[in-house]
Amino acid sequence: KAGVTQTPRYLIKTRGQQVTLSCSPISGHRSVSWYQQTPGQGLQFLFEYFSETQRNKGNFPGRFSGRQFSNSRSEMNVSTLELGDSALYLCASSPGQGSDEQFFGPGTRLTVL
Amino acid sequence: SQKIEQNSEALNIQEGKTATLTCNYTNYSPAYLQWYRQDPGRGPVFLLLIRENEKEKRKERLKVTFDTTLKQSLFHITASQPADSATYLCAQLYNQGGKLIFGQGTELSVKP
Numbered sequence: 001k002a003g004v005t006q007t008p009r010y011l012i013k014t015r016g017q018q019v020t021l022s023c024s025p026i027s028g029h030r031s032v033s034w035y036q037q038t039p040g041q042g043l044q045f046l047f048e049y050f051s052e053t054q055r056n057k058g059n060f061p062g063r064f065s066g067r068q069f070s071n072s073r074s075e076m077n078v079s080t081l082e083l084g085d086s087a088l089y090l091c092a093s094s095p096g097q098g099s100d101e102q103f104f105g106p107g108t109r110l111t112v113l
Numbered sequence: 114s115q116k117i118e119q120n121s122e123a124l125n126i127q128e129g130k131t132a133t134l135t136c137n138y139t140n141y142s143p144a145y146l147q148w149y150r151q152d153p154g155r156g157p158v159f160l161l162l163i164r165e166n167e168k169e170k171r172k173e174r175l176k177v178t179f180d181t182t183l184k185q186s187l188f189h190i191t192a193s194q195p196a197d198s199a200t201y202l203c204a205q206l207y208n209q210g211g212k213l214i215f216g217q218g219t220e221l222s223v224k225p
Binding site: 004031032033035042043044045048050055056058090092094096100101102103104105106107 | 147154155156157158159162202207211212213214215216217218
């Protein structure tokens with residue numbers, strides 16, 4: 001089975017721009033979660049989608065949004081980028097039954113200049 | 114609010130020794146805890162899950178304990194090897210959904 005894939009792997013943007021990141025989960029997995037990882041804050045939960053519906057949301061501003069498609073692929077969008085948005089953005093998938101382990105992708109490294 | 118804390122940011126040990134990492138939780142009682150390993154520039158990889166009614170779980174050289182009285186989980190790597198060097202994260206799944214709350218991680222370095 002192919003693992004979780006994320007595109008692009010690296011991205012450089014400037015302040016004020018917007019960005020869209022993509023995640024393809026493991027086949028058959030219905031839950032996709034997004035995390036932001038920075039040296040200062042560690043791994044922080046952004047949101048989770050299950051069967052195209054947002055099931056959980058973290059404490060991030062409305063500039064961060066996401067969606068899930070019928071094939072379980074997910075995208076997250078960050079508008080009006082700020083320098084502090086520079087981070088590794090990780091996507092994880094799971095079957096979605098509760099205590100499931102999560103399978104993480106390699107991440108997208110976003111740098112905001 | 115729910116909080117997970119990993120006591121040590123870094124742990125240095127000699128090859129062959131047992132590494133012990135600590136995870137403490139406050140303000141709630143998780144039904145289970147998960148442990149992940151993360152290598153630089155990569156996403157975390159799931160290692161073990163332990164439920165509150167399980168005192169101990171083992172997988173090869175790895176052992177996890179769960180003490181609900183102390184509100185603590187210990188993660189042990191026996192006969193450690195330089196290849197075990199990585200950051201280890203404990204996490205709790207929040208509210209049955211796909212939301213993991215992570216500790217800050219402990220960076221383990223195993224010296225030959």
